[in-house]
Amino acid sequence: MKILKKAAVCASFALLGLGSVNAATMKIGTEGGYPPWSMVDATGTVTGFDADVGAALCAQLGNDCQFVVQAFDSLIPSLNANRFDLIISGMSYTPERAKRVNFSIPYAVEDAIFVLPANSDLIKATDSESIFKGLDGKTIGVQGGTTHGAYLNKVAPNTTVRNYETLDQMQIDLDAGRLDGTFADLTSQSRFLHKMENNEYALTEYVIKGSSDPETLGYGIAVGIHPDNAELKAKVDTALCELINNGTMKTASEKWFDIDIANYDVCKK
Structure with missing residues (x-):
């Protein structure tokens, strides 16, 4: 419940720094125009499955989160230019993309x-x-x-x-x-x-x-991470498995899609 409450607060942060953030803020690149994965509401707030996943992930990592919205095909170049820390935007983990960016475990599967x-x-x-x-x-x-x-x-x-x-x-x-x-x-x-x-x-x-x-x-939906940040990838992978195993990913996917798209197999030991 603590994670979900913090996730709800984080998901309500407005775009581009309009919310209240601190030094431990993690910036997340997302598209904002791919419902129900990522949308921007009338107040300029990012909503959708990606927003809920990002918020829960930040809470699990002990960070606040700030969503940065831009076109989907510019997300990887912007990540590699260090304009944000992660990409959470319904992005499939493909071999071609993996040449340019590191990926977390594929936390969701989509047809x-x-x-x-x-x-x-x-x-x-x-x-x-x-x-x-x-x-x-x-x-x-x-x-x-x-x-x-x-x-x-x-x-x-x-x-x-x-x-x-x-x-x-x-x-x-x-x-x-x-x-x-x-x-x-x-x-x-x-x-x-x-x-x-x-x-x-x-x-x-x-x-x-x-x-x-x-x-x-691709192999499923994953978080994009800067290729030079192996430490962050390890932390994100661990946190995503926790969100899958504790039901947070299931709750978020059923909320937005009416089906469970969490990838349980990836976290099996």
Whole structure:
């Protein structure tokens, strides 16, 4: 309970130093435009699963936290320029990213899915091969800098992949008919459909498992850490396992996604 209370206080800190912080403050880079992972509310406060994880992690480490919001594809360069201490932004741990940044243990696992016209034959496809072949010549929106664009380029080379800075921009274009579909995390796609005012689009029945292509989709969601800070990585790994084992990660994921995406296997001894 002590951790959760402190996490709640830390999660309410405003952006860019607007909250009350001290010398032990840990700065966390996050996107702020990827609901329900990371959002900025009307008061300028970071909310979402990433905010709750960051707050709980800081509390476990004995630090206050301060969220720094910027575009997803600029997070790793900014971390390596020491503009903040950690990245917590629904970032998948991939071999390619690991060349530029160190990663914590993958504390959460997330699958991906397409949103396509509800009358499309691809909605009921039973395998990824059928979906990818059916997307030949189509334009699919993804968020720039994520694993989803790289994955589509690999498995569906005849599909046009259009990158967007935020999910909101991507979903506006889909709703306006400028896209044939979108590809993103299952949780984010489900949230988008839930708030749509029409039934013209639907989730595909086939889900792309996050573990289906680790080389591209990664090993799970992890914290980004400066490659020269091995000591901080060790502390973060220990703290994340504590949050997984004591149920904090489960509580946060069920709060925002209605499902438990905590990665229990990574902390088994």
